[in-house]
Amino acid sequence: MATEGIERNLAAHVNRIASAIVAEVGRAYFGQAETTEILLTALLARGHVLLEGVPGIAKTTLVKAFSRTLGATFKRIQFTPDLLPSDITGTYILDMRTSSFVLREGPIFAHVILGDEINRAPAKTQSALLEAMQERQVTIDGETLPLPSPMIVLATQNPIEQEGTYPLPEAQVDRFLIKLTMRYPSPSDEKRMLATCTREVEEVRPVIGPADLAEVQKIADHVHVEEDLLDYVLGLVQHSRRHRRVYLGASPRAALGLVQAAKAHALLKGRDFVLPDDIKYLAPHVLSHRILLLPEADLEGLLPEAVVAEALESIPYRKRR
Numbered sequence: 466m467a468t469e470g471i472e473r474n475l476a477a478h479v480n481r482i483a484s485a486i487v488a489e490v491g492r493a494y495f496g497q498a499e500t501t502e503i504l505l506t507a508l509l510a511r512g513h514v515l516l517e518g519v520p521g522i523a524k525t526t527l528v529k530a531f532s533r534t535l536g537a538t539f540k541r542i543q544f545t546p547d548l549l550p551s552d553i554t555g556t557y558i559l560d561m562r563t564s565s566f567v568l569r570e571g572p573i574f575a576h577v578i579l580g581d582e583i584n585r586a587p588a589k590t591q592s593a594l595l596e597a598m599q600e601r602q603v604t605i606d607g608e609t610l611p612l613p614s615p616m617i618v619l620a621t622q623n624p625i626e627q628e629g630t631y632p633l634p635e636a637q638v639d640r641f642l643i644k645l646t647m648r649y650p651s652p653s654d655e656k657r658m659l660a661t662c663t664r665e666v667e668e669v670r671p672v673i674g675p676a677d678l679a680e681v682q683k684i685a686d687h688v689h690v691e692e693d694l695l696d697y698v699l700g701l702v703q704h705s706r707r708h709r710r711v712y713l714g715a716s717p718r719a720a721l722g723l724v725q726a727a728k729a730h731a732l733l734k735g736r737d738f739v740l741p742d743d744i745k746y747l748a749p750h751v752l753s754h755r756i757l758l759l760p761e762a763d764l765e766g767l768l769p770e771a772v773v774a775e776a777l778e779s780i781p782y783r784k785r786r
């Protein structure tokens with residue numbers, strides 16, 4: 466497959482930027498470097514992230530710190546049952562002094578958007594966010610406006626407390642490139658957090674700016690993927706579709722997302738080509754949340770993650786000669 470090559474030192478440069486971002490986020494968020502790397506992977510692949518984790522696990526802290534390293538604008542939207550679509554996109558209001566309508570931009574007009582507890586808002590409001598995510602533009606009173614670039618939505622869903630919530634339908638979950646499950650910090654990270662509890666996210670310094678970030682996204686597009694790796698991705702998604710305990714397997718969008726995420730991940734690691742390991746590493750993050758199990762398998766406690774693990778075990782990567 467012909468792709469324009471990337472200069473080797475350009476990939477190495479992106480790798481240094483990525484390391485600097487991880488280090489800088491680490492000043493406010495005490496946890497695994499992997500968490501920040503996954504966010505960066507989604508950002509470079511122009512995807513969005515579904516963040517899952519119990520309350521108080523530093524989801525907000527992480528996302529705020531991440532946006533600061535990118536020199537990006539950050540907005541947080543708290544989803545509630547009475548939130549309206551226009552609370553996300555914005556509205557035209559009458560300016561009394563000039564007697565004209567001016568746009569009051571909603572919180573969607575930012576580079577990094579944290580949608581907190583997205584499952585608390587009714588479907589209509591959820592879809593306003595999901596549409597904006599997909600199309601990277603919004604229509605307000607008939608006028609279509611582009612959203613800032615790059616743009617990434619990180620939406621949280623609280624796994625506990627299901628009462629009075631509107632879980633995202635499958636079709637909407639599929640819009641998220643990656644689902645990231647945040648776990649409790651290790652005892653040493655938690656202790657470090659306790660010892661430095663005065664640390665402010667405001668101390669986190671920018672490493673890159675939005676314009677350069679958009680350039681890095683373009684570089685990621687040119688990361689090379691061998692044809693045998695595409696076959697490997699197809700093998701994995703087809704396995705999930707054929708699985709006898711699965712009701713809905715991974716979509717073609719999921720397959721495409723896995724390839725794009727693998728390219729972004731390769732670049733962050735300083736490579737201009739994808740390795741099978743990029744795919745193996747990302748498959749659980751990209752595929753699990755889009756696989757729907759049959760009710761009885763669900764009741765028995767089978768997890769979509771286990772289906773992906775099975776696919777990784779049974780589908781071999783075959784190198785062409």
Ligand SMILES: Nc1ncnc2c1ncn2[C@@H]1O[C@H](COP(=O)(O)OP(=O)(O)OP(=O)(O)O)[C@@H](O)[C@H]1O
Nearest residue numbers: 493494495496519520521522523524525526650658
């Ligand atoms: N791993 C961690 N690193 C740094 N700070 C942490 C960590 N875990 C918890 N904290 C601290 O705990 C507090 C709560 O964090 P934060 O508000 O980011 O959590 P959250 O997951 O967004 O919570 P919620 O689910 O209620 O929105 C903050 O003061 C934060 O600094």
Ligand SMILES: [Mg+2]
Nearest residue numbers: 524525526581
């Ligand atoms: Mg929070």
